[in-house]
Amino acid sequence: MQNYYKPPQSAVDNEVKVNDGSKTGVIDELRGTGGWVLFIAILTFIIVALLFLSGIIMLIAGAGLSAMAGPWQDLPLGPIIAGGAMIFIAMGVIYLFAGIYLAKFKSAIDSLVRTSHDDDLANAMEQQRKFWKLWSIVFIFSTLVSVVWTAVAILMPDTIASMLNIEGMLADIPEAPAE
Amino acid sequence: MQNQYAPPQSQVADVHQNTGGVDDRVMDSLRRTRLWTQITSILFFVTAGITVITVAAMLLGNKLLGGNSTPEMVGALASNLLSLGFECLFGVLIFKYSANIARLMQTGSMQDLVLAMRAQRLFWKMFGIFILLMIGLIVLLFIGGIVFAVAVGAGAAM
Secondary structure, X not given: OOOOOOOOOOOOOEHHHHHHHHHHXXXXXXXXXXXXXXXXXXXXXXXXXXXXXXXXXXXXXXXHHHHOOOOOOOOOHHHHHHHHHHHHHHHHHHHHHHHHHHHHHHHHHHHHHHHOOHHHHHHHHHHHHHHHHHHHHHHHXXXXXXXXXXXXXXXXXXXXXXXXXXXXXXXXXXXXXXX | OXXXXXXXXXXXXXXXXXXXXXXXXXXXXXXXXXXXXXXXHHHHHHHHHHHHHHHHHHHHHHHHOOOOOOHHHHHHHHXXXXXXXXXXXXXXXXXXXXXXXXXXXXXXXXXXXXXXXXHHHHHHHHHHHHHHHHHHHHHHHHHHHHHHHHHXXXXXXX
């Protein structure tokens, strides 16, 4: 029921209304984003730990395998495995930065939810920008690598086989004794 | 120092250069975000294209080899199609985020900032669901592998 005794109200779109009304909407959306960002950030840190661990294990295993006698002695296994380990560790460093940016984004969202201050909103936007930049660069690089690798594998299968020394490895493996 | 003789000022939105209350630093960050989100969106579509080629090659190869649908073939095809679906979905969601940022840059209104943040929230939600799904699949495969190994071991012992 309409209240005929309430005071008149102006329809001015003043700053308080714009900021409170719409900024609440922004904060609500970011609050909904925060949980997922935290989840991905935690997973990213777990992946970082696994990548570092894998890299270290590969380095140790590579050193051990190089020292052991076997059909692989003539192959440059040490440098190959060390190279693989370095790739794992480099990926770990990149993912670490991605996780840090996501954690900072989540932290800025939490501050924004608490204070509703423009500084926190600006900080949140800056952190998500850094994340998107890093992710895009990694995505460009990985897409280029996968496209080049697929093209080489299709167009030059012999080159891949010789790069991996598959034929040499197969030739070096002694045949099983006949029973 | 406060000017005691300054005329009274109203808190209307139009004194803030048509930005409708959106902070300039927010506008600047999002302007610089847009380039990267556009690239990411395009790359998701490129990846989806590569997946389509992979699926086509798998189907062609299978046809050339006699057209027998082995469980491995069906599994690989299903996982590729699932990837394709999510790649297209992520591409569309990030494209929407970029488009909303572009609209925000034109209008400078807080409502468009809300829409941009909504698009971003939807992307993170879908990405999180995708990751949960992948974790669930890995756990299922791991359990399936253990059950299979135990069954094979039990069969060999008998």
